[in-house]
Amino acid sequence: MTDTIFALATPPGRGAIAVIRLSGPAVESALTALGATKLKPRVAAVRDLTYAGDHIDQALVLRFVAPSSYTGEDSAELHLHGGRAVVEAASRALIALGVRPAEPGEFTRRAFQNSRMDLAQAEAVADLIDAETSAQARQALGQLDGKLSETYAGFRRDLLHALALVEAEIDFPDEEVPDNLARTAGPVLDRLADDLRRAVDTGRRGERVRDGYRIVLIGETNAGKSSLFNALVAREAAIVTPIAGTTRDVLDADLVIGGYAVTLSDTAGLRESDDPVEAEGVRRARLRAEQADLRLWVRAPGDPDGVAADYARPEDLVVANKSDLGSIHTASCLEVLSVSTESGQGLPELHDWIAARLSADLAGADFPAVTRERHRLRLSEALSAVTAARVALDVAPEMAGDDLRRAADALARVTGAIGVEDILGQVFSTFCIGK
Numbered sequence: 325m326t327d328t329i330f331a332l333a334t335p336p337g338r339g340a341i342a343v344i345r346l347s348g349p350a351v352e353s354a355l356t357a358l359g360a361t362k363l364k365p366r367v368a369a370v371r372d373l374t375y376a377g378d379h380i381d382q383a384l385v386l387r388f389v390a391p392s393s394y395t396g397e398d399s400a401e402l403h404l405h406g407g408r409a410v411v412e413a414a415s416r417a418l419i420a421l422g423v424r425p426a427e428p429g430e431f432t433r434r435a436f437q438n439s440r441m442d443l444a445q446a447e448a449v450a451d452l453i454d455a456e457t458s459a460q461a462r463q464a465l466g467q468l469d470g471k472l473s474e475t476y477a478g479f480r481r482d483l484l485h486a487l488a489l490v491e492a493e494i495d496f497p498d499e500e501v502p503d504n505l506a507r508t509a510g511p512v513l514d515r516l517a518d519d520l521r522r523a524v525d526t527g528r529r530g531e532r533v534r535d536g537y538r539i540v541l542i543g544e545t546n547a548g549k550s551s552l553f554n555a556l557v558a559r560e561a562a563i564v565t566p567i568a569g570t571t572r573d574v575l576d577a578d579l580v581i582g583g584y585a586v587t588l589s590d591t592a593g594l595r596e597s598d599d600p601v602e603a604e605g606v607r608r609a610r611l612r613a614e615q616a617d618l619r620l621w622v623r624a625p626g627d628p629d630g631v632a633a634d635y636a637r638p639e640d641l642v643v644a645n646k647s648d649l650g651s652i653h654t655a656s657c658l659e660v661l662s663v664s665t666e667s668g669q670g671l672p673e674l675h676d677w678i679a680a681r682l683s684a685d686l687a688g689a690d691f692p693a694v695t696r697e698r699h700r701l702r703l704s705e706a707l708s709a710v711t712a713a714r715v716a717l718d719v720a721p722e723m724a725g726d727d728l729r730r731a732a733d734a735l736a737r738v739t740g741a742i743g744v745e746d747i748l749g750q751v752f753s754t755f756c757i758g759k
């Protein structure tokens with residue numbers, strides 16, 4: 325028998341209202357025991373909740389009857405006055421009635437297990453709760469709508485179609501099916517491989533929207549990286565001094581630019597140093613620059629041109645700082661924007677430039693973006709299996725079947741159609757309690 329669970333669904337602490345959610349077979353008997361009777365499903369009603377002779381609260385109570393609820397089970401919401409004592413009294417009463425506190429994500433896990441949503445949608449619920457930028461919310465809502473799931477389901481249909489063609493030839497090798505039926509699966513697989521490849525490529529975009537786009541400030545010592553860092557995050561987060569080699573550790577700050585989450589990093593100035601501490605700082609700076617989505621090469625007038633040349637990528641930007649003191653000379657092909665963190669000149673333009681870059685890199689392409697490493701791995705697996713099947717098709721069609729089944733399995737695991745036990749814990753452990 326399934327447990328009946330409850331959790332506070334609103335943030336803990338003092339508030340106008342606090343909502344306790346319940347789900348499971350014993351919801352109705354628990355409500356009755358608390359004095360909340362004669363509740364029409366989905367109609368809010370005010371009831372005096374009492375337990376063991378104590379008045380708990382005058383609450384607004386909502387009841388849902390299986391399977392028409394978030395979890396697919398009988399469930400209810402108690403809208404209480406939002407004080408700690410009220411919530412505590414209600415929780416104590418529920419526990420005494422045999423209703424147990426929910427684990428993180430347990431409501432959504434039940435929704436998944438009762439087929440109210442697939443795994444990709446359950447992950448979208450977690451993303452939507454965590455969303456702090458408009459782009460994150462948009463992406464999560466698209467995934468919750470099932471757009472991503474539909475895309476995966478479409479891939480799977482193509483695969484099963486190809487598999488049917490291949491197996492028809494194996495099962496009826498002689499007269500019932502036309503010769504070379506298996507080979508007609510070729511174009512289907514070619515198209516599918518293209519689609520999978522594109523989907524895998526959207527992975528970086530989806531993950532960046534969700535986790536933050538990584539921008540690193542890098543350059544010579546004293547170029548003004550920390551000054552620029554402070555200007556962009558609008559507070560004195562990093563130490564600025566005229567002494568070369570001030571910054572050692574990588575300093576990260578989360579900010580939102582143009583509706584997108586960004587992680588901005590300040591780094592140690594690049595120079596050879598005998599000081600082991602500074603040398604370690606420089607090593608970390610280079611490493612972070614390599615991993616970044618975008619590098620801003622900060623240069624002051626007089627800094628040598630060479631630094632960026634070694635590591636820069638064509639999409640990077642040179643920020644010519646200290647424009648109040650003069651301009652820089654550069655032979656690099658990178659775009660250059662001049663600013664002064666001292667006078668503020670050029671800073672709005674830099675902000676706009678970054679916003680435009682974010683939107684160019686991250687805004688909706690034709691695909692709902694793949695948002696998780698888990699999805700990307702499975703898609704890559706499916707892609708390599710499809711590629712193998714495509715090769716087999718021309719030489720030994722009977723070998724292609726196994727590859728195609730492997731690809732279909734990999735896709736099914738993304739939405740949780742099969743083999744989910746091993747990933748359930750991983751997916752739902754990231755949820756907050758009450759969801």
Ligand SMILES: Nc1nc2c(ncn2[C@@H]2O[C@H](COP(=O)(O)OP(=O)(O)OP(=O)(O)O)[C@@H](O)[C@H]2O)c(=O)[nH]1
Pocket residue numbers: 544545546547548549550551552563564565566567568569570571572591592593594645646647648649663664665666667
């Ligand atoms: N005139 C002028 N001075 C600036 C400007 N930006 C920064 N500075 C000065 O340049 C010096 C170095 O600035 P930082 O921000 O510490 O430079 P950094 O690149 O972080 O230096 P390290 O951490 O040592 O690599 C400080 O004295 C700043 O006040 C600017 O736009 N104009």
Ligand SMILES: [K+]
Pocket residue numbers: 545546564565566567568569570571
């Ligand atoms: K400095």
Ligand SMILES: [Mg+2]
Pocket residue numbers: 549550551562563570571590591592593
């Ligand atoms: Mg610095």
